[in-house]
Amino acid sequence: MGAGGRMSVPPSSAKVESDVLKRAPDSKPPFTLGQIKKAIPPHCFQRSVLRSFSYVAHDLIIASLFYYVATNYFHLLPHPLSYVAWPIYWAVQGCVLTGVWVIAHECGHHAFSDYQLLDDIVGLVLHSCLLVPYFSWKHSHRRHHSNTGSLDRDEVFVPKKKSGIRWYSKYLNNPLGRFLTITITLTLGWPLYLAFNVSGRPYDRFACHYDPYGPIYNDRERVEIFISDAGILAVTYGLYRLAVAKGLGWVLCVYGGPLLVVNAFLVLITYLQHTHPSLPHYDSSEWDWLKGALATVDRDYGILNKVFHNITDTHVAHHLFSMMPHYHAMEATKVIKPILGDYYQYDGTPIYKATWRETKECIYVHPDEDDDKQKNKGVFWYRNKLD
Template identity: 65%
Template sequence: MGAGGRMSVPPSPKKPAVDPLKRVPITKPPLTLSQIKKAIAPHCFRRSVLRSFSYVVYDFILASLFYYVATGYFHRLPQPIRYIAWPLYWAMQGCVLTGVWVIAHECGHHAFSNYQWLDDTVGLILHSSLFVPYFSWKYSHRRHHSNTGSLERDEVFVPKKKSGLRWWAKHFNNPPGRLLSITIQLTLGWPLYLAFNVAGRPYDRLACHYNPYGPSSPTENVSKFTSPTPASSPQPTWSTAWCWPKGYRGGALSTVDRDYGILNKVFHNITDTHVVHHLFSTIPHYHAMEATKAIKPILGEYYQLDGTPVYKAIWREAKECLYVEPDEGDKKKGVFWFRNQI
């Protein structure tokens, strides 16, 4: 071979890395919702009672198995190992029960079966077992789907403008502060939102999901669902103006598919098929991957995927996404972008 062994080999072409911080397009996409739907196979919209229930059974078998091992065998472990085993069990069991939560969430979207009464019955039982008020959250979550990305009308995870930051924001803008904020959000964030509307849109009174007469209750909001709701502009922008015509679910394209690794399956793919879920929320989770693959080519740059490991993405967002502001000179467009300079 001689010097031939030193000959350079042409490098294999690599796919260009997707920049998760690249700004998304804010113009109206050159396609309609019906065109997107036509790209998805019709069977993806079909719901099977037996198949849907099989996932419920699977999740509860797994949760019961974890519970049996923890309560039956952890006491036999040496004391130091128990301090590791119990938190590990809490995390694993929490992930499995999040899968149960996702199925109940699908019931609220009428994605469990063809029968609304069955969906509501199953959803009520599953969510109640997790201390989630099924009906009030079902309706507030529906409003979230109708107003995704709106600073004025979205229901949850509504970012603040710089003028709305609390006095302590600058004191938490450091590694220990971010770690504390993330810990609180991942442990107490969900119950605090349900009970006290923490990180939710402002109301003129306490929006408690456990209060049947509160602004999150079905009776309070039934009139809001009988009238059409316009769509908002895409993320990571946030909008106070309706940038796209009424009838186009533009806010759905503000969502992002993320890779949670093995947890994608544990969470029934709600994490890596979130875009198609916001476009067509009645598609059951077991068809969502196929539907996602179908819409990617036609959405093109309007499809958002962030492959950053989730723990890195959480830290990045805690560091970079502190508040929203419009670009200089673009204040009339109603498009806001995340900033981090306090």
């Protein structure tokens, strides 16, 4: 069994840690994608409009209830309690809206229904309401799935080689620096990625998710980027009108706080799915699609796994079959784990500990220096020594 199988019977804490950090295989898998797919029940690939919309309705109803309570009862609380109530609202509402974001993500993968137009309409509406340029992200995210684990062509959280790390990295390689890095990443990481392609694949000129003529997109995709921008502008104008009518403070409390939580989770989830001491990365000499797709890790967010529609603990299956609906991904994961064996990576480390550890251990990637006759020089592993 792979890491997931080993974690099913908890050994001592020391053994768990060493088991979790054990390197994943980097050789060509002894199975094919077709063999994996054949083991998954056929119904797992079936998309249901009604079932998919039931998750949309579920999340929006809960979000509406939280909104109703916050806007109708928080002002009745004794003054000091409101300072506690609003942050709680931001946290819980942000978690629910992260689930809404995940459903729009499903639409971008054509995993919501059998109708591409319906998927795009639902995805555009939901993502625009969260200030996400739907088509812009859809196309760059598709390229991420096509090139996962590739140091040359992957689109997001592409690790740097040692020669590419910034001069100031050594000054951040301490507890205070890591805390600052995590804080900036979770608060500004998502808008910086969209606007300036920070942490994304390097391009030969300025890349931006809002630029229809940027290097991220081809000529066939440019019209859709304009549509994404129009969706963002429409929602932004709506927020402006709300601020005029109810005040900027009201908009920031009701909408801005939860949105910060959504953005933080998007960055955190993506970062932890693709950043782990056990995961290999490949240059063009070693990379192939299946090895790259397996260079991901499932994580355990506790009750939030369900709130986030299991995007957190079924990510390996998602990278193998991105058009599979989220409500079948858990069943598929259980089936494929015995086939993947050691190629399946799971880490049950508490998320706050994992975030700190990965920020400390995964600074840059480098091939093993003691490989015989340049063997596996195209396989890169995370390192943290900056001397």
